[in-house]
Amino acid sequence: MPLRTPPRTAATAATPRSSTPRTGARSGARRRRRGWAALAVAATLVAGTGGWAAGSEQTAVTGPAPGAAAWxxxxxxxxxxxxxxxxxxxxxxxxxxxxxxxxxxxxxxxxxxxxxxxxxxxxxxxxxxxxxxxxxxxxxxxxxxxxxxxxxxxxxxxxxxxxxxxxxxxxxRQILFFDPRGRGQVAEVYGDLGAARHTAVVVPGSDIDAGTFDRERDRYGTPTGMAASLRARLTAEAPAVPTAVIAWAGYTTPVGLGPDAATGRLAEAGAGRLARLLAGLAATGAPAPALLCHSYGSVVCGLTAPRAGRAAVGDVILFGSPGARTERAADLHAGGRVWAARDASDWIGRIPNVEVLGLGHGTDPTDPAFGARRVAADRAEGHTGYLVPGTDSLAGFADIVLGRYADVR
Structure with a gap:
């Protein structure tokens, strides 16, 4: 229904002009713009992108795994x-x-x-x-x-x-975490975590659980595929340097592109678990890892990094990201640098970068205003192609993990 202007009455006609009505009009216009932006986010996500279906609401699995009472x-x-x-x-x-x-x-x-x-x-x-x-x-x-x-x-x-x-x-296989509740949560280590001088944690986005943790179809869109590819590149680049990569699916991810993917509810629950993982790595002597945050995983990282602290987090890489629930890279308080990558064919670029009325995840991390350093992703294809062997994004991510910042294109 179109908005209508109320008719002028004697009372309104007699009211002297002042700044108050203009301020009210401006704030009303801002509210309408925020409302339309929120509707745009919801419409985009519910309609889906690239053939994805709207998702179902998930219940976040948190707290200790079964058996805590007996312990x-x-x-x-x-x-x-x-x-x-x-x-x-x-x-x-x-x-x-x-x-x-x-x-x-x-x-x-x-x-x-x-x-x-x-x-x-x-x-x-x-x-x-x-x-x-x-x-x-x-x-x-x-x-x-x-x-x-x-x-x-x-x-x-x-x-x-x-x-x-x-x-x-x-x-x-080195399974670092396993919780069978809900859709199942798993984390796996590639390399010798105890001896590693450089480490990384891959944080995935939607539709990842125990059943999709690894698979042949769209292999490099899975945590194991991304982690294994990164570890292989690290080994090829620096064979004498011990490295380890953790494929981490330790939180309840959104299913499809429904309301869960548009809000930070599941990311908030996941951030607590990721922060504990990082604190655990620090407590066992592992170096602060680089966080490789894909898609909705960027939202999890954006909420985790500030609470984990600089000592527990190295570089943060946001790729294929809808936003990180913050307006500036500096707000992440990473111990290293903040990086961002998105290839031109990634449908995530069509998601509105707003955060209003609880919907959306804020500024695009590849926007210069965000303040992240851009990593080339010219040869990556689609939303899940960033760690495919031979891509410039994989090469750049490996250089970042190794601390070779000057080599990052």
Missing amino acids: RADHTLGRPLPDPATASPAAVARFFAGLTGAERNRLADRHPMTVGTLDGAPVELRYRANARALRAERIRQHALADDPARTAEDRAQARALAGRYTELLAPG
Whole structure:
């Protein structure tokens, strides 16, 4: 319905002109512009881009993984165990430093889900715990798949999950985090995290969970594909320098391009988990990682970096980004530099860069006004092509992780 101007009455005609009506008109116009901008964001996301469907609302998975109550009740060591909900990663690291190897292994075997998700615990112990947790979940899913009381759909889903867990248990995989709740959350390490001099964390965007953590289709749009490609480039560029890359899908991501993708609700929940990961890496002696933040992952990083602090975050790279919920790169308080990349064929460039009425994620990080350093992405294609081997964006990202800023094109 078009807006109509109210008719002039005797009272309004007699009212003297002043700055107040003009101010009110200007503020009303601003409100209307903000409203139209919010509607534009919503319309763009709900309609979808590049054939993507509108998404469904997700419930964020937060807090300790299953098994926390049994962990708290365990007094076999004669002392309280650190509460997974409240203990800082630094306190967790101090606790495990005071245990013998046998005591550590016993806790990992008794409480695999807790130890495997406990930031600050020794990395190798977490690998051991998560392998045990994955085997237990695989057994549970096989039992559900064979349960005649369940629907055919439920049994098929259980078989698929069991197969997924078998893939994550393949020899050589280093699973740093595993939480089966919701759609499932996983993190995996490429390289020797304990020996690494340069590290990076890949933070993905929408539609990533335990089932899509790695896949053959659109491989370089997955956390594992991006992390493996980056690690291979780091090794090729600096074979004598120990490096490690973490593929991190430790938060509930939006599904499709619905309201979740247009707001910061899931990113807020994910930021708490990412901040704990970074604090845990610092507590175990790993160097502050570069954050490679793709798509909606940029929103997670934008909310994480300021609370994690300069000591825990190195460079921040925002690519294929809808915004970072901040107006300036300086607001991220990164310990290193802030970088941004977007290729010309990426549909994310058609998303309105506003943040109004809770919708949208703010300034485009590739806008000079944001203040990030631009990384070339001329040879990248589409929204998920930034870490494809042979692209200039992959080469630039690797140079940043290695601290070779002068080589970044």
